[in-house]
Amino acid sequence: GRARVLVSACLLGQKVRYDGGDKQLGDDLIARWGQEGRLVPFCPEVAGGLPTPRPPAEIAPATGRVIDSDGADVTDAFTAGAFLALDTARRMACRFALLTDGSPSCGSNFIYDGSFAGRKIPGAGITARLLRAHGVQVFGPAALSVLAEALAATDRH
Numbered sequence: 001g002r003a004r005v006l007v008s009a010c011l012l013g014q015k016v017r018y019d020g021g022d023k024q025l026g027d028d029l030i031a032r033w034g035q036e037g038r039l040v041p042f043c044p045e046v047a048g049g050l051p052t053p054r055p056p057a058e059i060a061p062a063t064g065r066v067i068d069s070d071g072a073d074v075t076d077a078f079t080a081g082a083f084l085a086l087d088t089a090r091r092m093a094c095r096f097a098l099l100t101d102g103s104p105s106c107g108s109n110f111i112y113d114g115s116f117a118g119r120k121i122p123g124a125g126i127t128a129r130l131l132r133a134h135g136v137q138v139f140g141p142a143a144l145s146v147l148a149e150a151l152a153a154t155d156r157h
């Protein structure tokens with residue numbers, strides 16, 4: 001069968017980001033994977049019970065807690081969303097995930113440094129970490145062609 005991919009819902013144009021917008025990836029590969037039935041859209045923050053729009057949140061490096069720009073600790077909602085993402089990946093047999101980079105949930109290569117000053121640091125969000133810890137291969141939008149190769153290799157087996 002064709003390998004399936006858990007995808008950040010905002011990459012598919014769903015308006016679920018903190019600011020009420022999306023991060024739609026207008027790429028031919030995405031369109032093709034959608035037609036092939038490979039894509040499983042998911043937003044961990046919405047699944048975890050957060051409203052849209054919502055205040056932006058960042059991971060505080062000293063504690064690992066997720067704090068929003070109003071100072072509220074939203075770690076529980078982010079964690080709940082991450083476990084629901086893992087449940088969905090398992091249920092739908094997704095061995096791969098394509099997640100929005102930079103997000104405190106979905107980031108896979110970089111996140112922000114907790115100061116709300118727009119400073120990027122290497123790291124991963126709560127959902128990306130949990131998926132990886134359970135063997136899901138996580139890719140960011142910059143690695144679409146690498147994901148395409150991984151899917152092709154998996155389909156051949």
Ligand code: SF4
Pocket residue numbers: 007008009010011016017018042043044045046100103105106
């Ligand atoms: Fe997109 Fe992930 Fe943020 Fe949801 S949690 S809006 S899917 S980056």
